[in-house]
Amino acid sequence: MTTHPGAAWPSSPLRGRLARLVLTLPFWWSGVSKLLDFPSALAEAAHFGLHPPALYAVLVIAVQLGGSILLVAGAWPWLAAGVLAAFTLAASVMGHAFWNLPDPQARFHDMNAFLANLGLIGGLALGALTARAAGKR
Secondary structure, eight states: OOOOGGGGGGGOHHHHHHHHHHHTHHHHHHHHHHHHTHHHHHHHHHHTTOSSHHHHHHHHHHHHHHHHHHHHHTSSHHHHHHHHHHHHHHHHHHHOOGGGOOSHHHHHHHHHHHHHHHHHHHHHHHHHHHHHHTTOO
16 A cells, blocks of 8 residues: 655644644734834834834734744644734734625735745644644644
8 A cells, every 4th residue: 555645744743844834824924024113013013003103013013923933833732823813813803804895806816825824824823733633732
């Protein structure tokens, strides 16, 4: 009996960690970018009406980096994935509210971004599963 080469993917800790590193790329890249350009992080928070902007910018950075680190490491994967998923859903509702846009092209663009973020939320659930399958908490 032969086994498909891809069948070992979920059971490989290194491959699972690499997959979770790539999965969390949008979060840790954004968190590092915000750290390196904090004035832009403040401007982004203010743009979305979050006050005080400094508090929200720090919280966003903490969620993005902390959640990414925990998920990649496989520590508390469901908590990490859940926090990143909740953040993604909130950011999608705030930043891609396509249902409020009168322009069809803008609505189409934001709907696609919103749906892509829902796919990312599904990927986060799978990331938590790979960490759990590798014997993590």
